[in-house]
Amino acid sequence: MKVFGRICTILMFVFLYAPMAVMIVFSFNSGRSTFVFEGFSTRWYETLFQSSQTMTALKNTLILAIISALIATLLGTVAAVGIYHMRSKWLKSAVMTTTNIPMMNPDVVTGVSLMLLFVFIGRLIGASESLSFYTLLIAHITFNLPYVILNVLPKLRQVGNTLSEAAQDLGCTPVQSFFKVIFPNISSGIVSGFLMAFTLSLDDFVISYFTNGTGFQTLPLLIYSKTKKSVKPDIYALSTVIFIAVLLLLILVNIVQAKSENKKAPQKERNMI
Numbered sequence: 001m002k003v004f005g006r007i008c009t010i011l012m013f014v015f016l017y018a019p020m021a022v023m024i025v026f027s028f029n030s031g032r033s034t035f036v037f038e039g040f041s042t043r044w045y046e047t048l049f050q051s052s053q054t055m056t057a058l059k060n061t062l063i064l065a066i067i068s069a070l071i072a073t074l075l076g077t078v079a080a081v082g083i084y085h086m087r088s089k090w091l092k093s094a095v096m097t098t099t100n101i102p103m104m105n106p107d108v109v110t111g112v113s114l115m116l117l118f119v120f121i122g123r124l125i126g127a128s129e130s131l132s133f134y135t136l137l138i139a140h141i142t143f144n145l146p147y148v149i150l151n152v153l154p155k156l157r158q159v160g161n162t163l164s165e166a167a168q169d170l171g172c173t174p175v176q177s178f179f180k181v182i183f184p185n186i187s188s189g190i191v192s193g194f195l196m197a198f199t200l201s202l203d204d205f206v207i208s209y210f211t212n213g214t215g216f217q218t219l220p221l222l223i224y225s226k227t228k229k230s231v232k233p234d235i236y237a238l239s240t241v242i243f244i245a246v247l248l249l250l251i252l253v254n255i256v257q258a259k260s261e262n263k264k265a266p267q268k269e270r271n272m273i
Contacts, residue, residue, distance in 0.1 A: 020243060027236035044237040054238065057222040061202060064133075064218060068140035069197040075141070076148025076197075077190055081178075083149070084156040099146045107143075111210030114139045118211060132213035139211040140201045147200065148193035155189035156182070192253050199249045203242060 030041035048054055083099075086092040102110060115131070118138075122130025159182055167177035205220035212221065219242060226235055 023236050024240050024243075026233055027240045029233050029236075032232060044233040048234050048237045048241070051234075054219075054222065057217050057219045060216055061218040061220075064137060064140060065198050065201040068137055068144055068201045069194050071137075072141045072144035072148050072197045073190060073194040076145050076193055077152050077186075079145070080149045080152035080156060084153060099149055102143050103146050107204075107206035110143060111139070111207040114142065114207065115210040129213055131211060133216045136208060136212045136216060139207050140204065143204070143207060144197035144200055147196045148190075151193035151196060152186055152189045155186035159185045188256050188259065191256050195249055195253045195256070199246055199253075202249075203246055 026035075026037065027044060028040050028042065029037050030043065031038035079099075083092060083095055086095070114135075118135040119130040121127075163181045163185070164174075164177045167181045168174065172180060203220060204218075205224065208218055208221060209224070212218070217225075219238065223235060223238060
């Protein structure tokens with residue numbers, strides 16, 4: 001059974017990562033073929049970074065990801081603190097269930113729902129265009145918020161109320177105790193939430209497709225528009241860049257979380273002693 005389990009695990013990883021490996025290899029193909037490797041070359045990366053359309057889409061994607069991640073991190077941190085200090089267990093459970101809905105909901109449902117909402121509000125206020133960069137930004141903040149909250153809440157539970165109460169006993173106001181005592185202890189969760197929000201915003205396609213206006217294009221939308229035509233290795237190069245960027249961000253998130261856990265371990269041991 002162990003051998004069968006290992007074989008199934010290996011096959012699963014091969015099935016998941018073989019297409020990505022093929023994509024990365026053919027992004028360095030010297031020819032235009034997407035199925036015959038003619039030789040190693042970086043010509044498609046040079047073509048990619050010389051394209052003004054691609055560079056504009058990359059700039060738009062980074063602007064959107066950074067702004068939406070920053071706003072979602074700020075709102076998510078405040079929301080996590082509010083949820084943590086709720087006294088009613090029923091209310092806290094209801095809020096957490098509501099918070100989890102955007103994560104459990106299919107992206108298509110979320111995207112269509114937000115699009116209908118934005119179109120309705122746009123017509124209600126008489127806007128010339130119902131969908132724009134701002135509707136796209138609001139949509140990204142919406143689906144990023146739950147991930148920030150779920151990264152910050154466990155850190156608040158680890159810290160508890162003892163440190164804050166002790167700081168207030170020593171003369172700090174509630175606001176001072178938060179920024180001097182609580183904030184440093186939950187900073188790793190805030191950073192993890194920001195990085196996760198940035199990563200999710202970076203590669204989102206479905207929700208962006210439904211809530212985007214005409215004058216703003218992100219990289220995933222650009223890739224989709226290009227795949228409607230003949231696929232060239234420059235698409236592989238672009239997808240490889242996005243894949244490596246997301247992979248590095250996820251590794252960074254794991255490093256931040258691991259360092260946070262290592263710092264908490266000696267504290268737990270001292271508490272047990």
